[in-house]
Amino acid sequence: EAQVTQNPRYLITVTGKKLTVTCSQNMNHEYMSWYRQDPGLGLRQIYYSMNVEVTDKGDVPEGYKVSRKEKRNFPLILESPSPNQTSLYFCASSLSYIPYNEQFFGPGTRLTVL
Amino acid sequence: GIQVEQSPPDLILQEGANSTLRCNFSDSVNNLQWFHQNPWGQLINLFYIPSGTKQNGRLSATTVATERYSLLYISSSQTTDSGVYFCAVGRDAGGTSYGKLTFGQGTILTVHP
Numbered sequence: 232e233a234q235v236t237q238n239p240r241y242l243i244t245v246t247g248k249k250l251t252v253t254c255s256q257n258m259n260h261e262y263m264s265w266y267r268q269d270p271g272l273g274l275r276q277i278y279y280s281m282n283v284e285v286t287d288k289g290d291v292p293e294g295y296k297v298s299r300k301e302k303r304n305f306p307l308i309l310e311s312p313s314p315n316q317t318s319l320y321f322c323a324s325s326l327s328y329i330p331y332n333e334q335f336f337g338p339g340t341r342l343t344v345l
Numbered sequence: 346g347i348q349v350e351q352s353p354p355d356l357i358l359q360e361g362a363n364s365t366l367r368c369n370f371s372d373s374v375n376n377l378q379w380f381h382q383n384p385w386g387q388l389i390n391l392f393y394i395p396s397g398t399k400q401n402g403r404l405s406a407t408t409v410a411t412e413r414y415s416l417l418y419i420s421s422s423q424t425t426d427s428g429v430y431f432c433a434v435g436r437d438a439g440g441t442s443y444g445k446l447t448f449g450q451g452t453i454l455t456v457h458p
Contacts, residue, residue, distance in 0.1 A: 262444065264444070264446070266448075271450065272450065273431060273448045273449055273450040273451050274431060274433070274448040275448065276445060276446050276447070276448075279444045279445065279446075280444075281444050287444060287445070289445055289446075290346060290445075290447060319386070321388060323388075332393070333390040333393070334378070334380075334390050335390075336387070336388035336389075338386070338387070339386050
């Protein structure tokens with residue numbers, strides 16, 4: 232089944248404890264992206280990747296890191312999480328490095344930073 | 346960056362009614378997409394429509410790029426149409442910038458049986 236998977240789905244952590252949220256797609260998509268969703272603010276793009284080893288900042292990259300070492304995986308790294316990073320996170324992918332194709336979203340990861 | 350405004354913020358309908366959702370954006374774009382988030386949080390791409398009109402079943406969308414707005418039409422609404430509708434825009438400003446997408450705050454649609 233074609234899909235985007237994220238792990239973990241739920242995570243409660245404490246301030247400063249490094250964490251990684253994994254994202255994997257099995258559709259051989261070139262483009263991948265991370266978003267966070269907060270009440271009243273809609274979705275905001277954190278980072279995106281046009282292809283392997285090509286990443287760029289979205290609107291809210293501060294406090295996050297990403298890497299794209301292989302096409303199928305695009306992990307989101309929080310080196311020192313803070314409470315303002317408590318949010319619902321979505322990973323997405325699309326076929327082409329131009330994201331003009333349909334974007335497929337993962338199920339979301341709900342992160343709470345205490 | 347580009348500003349995106351959606352209206353109305355909330356919309357309540359009876360099943361069978363029609364509705365129009367609007368997305369205004371502050372700059373020229375060459376990427377505009379509409380998404381639906383169902384009540385369980387799942388996000389689905391509805392349309393890629395930087396200009397012109399497209400239809401998919403009961404849903405259609407029109408973007409007037411020169412006037413910087415897009416409309417999403419839902420006809421004969423059903424309870425399964427409930428959720429949040431987002432538009433997202435992007436523009437190619439060189440390099441990898443066309444990978445960047447800015448979302449509006451969404452329209453919350455509730456369809457009652």
